Amino acid sequence: MSEDLEGKIALITGANKGIGYEIARQLGSRGATVLVGARDIGRGEEAANKLRLNQIDARTIQLDVIDQKTIDSASKQIESEFGKLDILVNNAGILSDGDRLPPSQVDIETLRHTYETNVFGVFAVTKTLLPLLKKSTAGRIVNLSSGLGSLTQNSDPNIGLLFDF
Template sequence: MSEELKGKIALITGANKGIGYEIARQLGSKGATVVIGARDIARGEEAANKLRINDIDAKAIQLDVVDQKTIDSTAQQIESEFGKLDILINNAGIISDGDRLPPSQVDIQTLRHTYETNVFGVFAVTKALLPLLKKSTGGRIVNISSGLGSLTQNSDPNFEFADYKLLAYNSSKTAVNALTVLLAAELKDTPIKVNAADPGYTATDINQHQGRRTVEQGAKAAVRLATLPDDGSSGGFFDENGVLPW
């Protein structure tokens, strides 16, 4: 167990399973106190218990990124218990079944439903937690994006995932990238760094575990960005191998 992040408080949304849980495990293994954000508090507690068995300081909190009451309650609880937040990982995200149609055939409700979680949820959580991140000596915000959100890659017929034209999901991640750039610009004169991470095609529930990468691999980019030094980059889009095109 490392003490690299001892005294740091990290909140990860959608962290009771998959990449979110693995990010929490890796940050906790570095000494951070990890707060497991979960819609279902029972599942969140189960995840936190698994981490505590491995000597990780973890607690669960009920957080549904589309429910402002739980967002506000989360901010209040973290302020009351810790007085600050050092790391925010916006991990919670969805792909709707209705998004697997050709773009012109996607129902408008599918678009709205996807954006509610993947974009508005990221914004709402970030906005609510930003005052606590400003109390950190070096706050880090990591938005979990996707290579499918890259306009450059989507317009390349030779892109490895060129056939995955999911209107709602892909464009929602493009919007997350835009939010990352704009927020980083706003915070450029503060110690807070804001970046987007692509975990790659990782085996999780969101793709019925068809992804080729493990969650350990999928968490790497986010953990690196969450632990950037003071002179690290901000406003970028990265996978574990480096910079990705917008």
């Protein structure tokens, strides 16, 4: 196991499964202490347990990116336990079936919920944790995106991401 991230504290949102879990596993394998952000503490603890079985220093942090109270308490917890944050990975994201419809058929509440999570959630988490990231000697913020968010791809009629209205 390489240990080049020894001493680094990394928070990954939505790390209880999928890409977020794998990011946590890989950062942890390189020696980072990984904070498994999960909106459901049980699912988070299950994932952190699996990581610990792989000799990874993993802790669970309850964090729902659309609930500012949980973001504030995660920030306080990180501050009191570590005093800094080195890596923030904004991974939590959703794509519901309703988002895949042509714009003329998308329900506004579905769209609002997707923006709350994928856009305002990233802003809220990053803004709240910025003071802790600034306490790191080399703070890093990583935002996950998608081809669906690519202006280039969405404006290229040959790629075909554009929906028929």
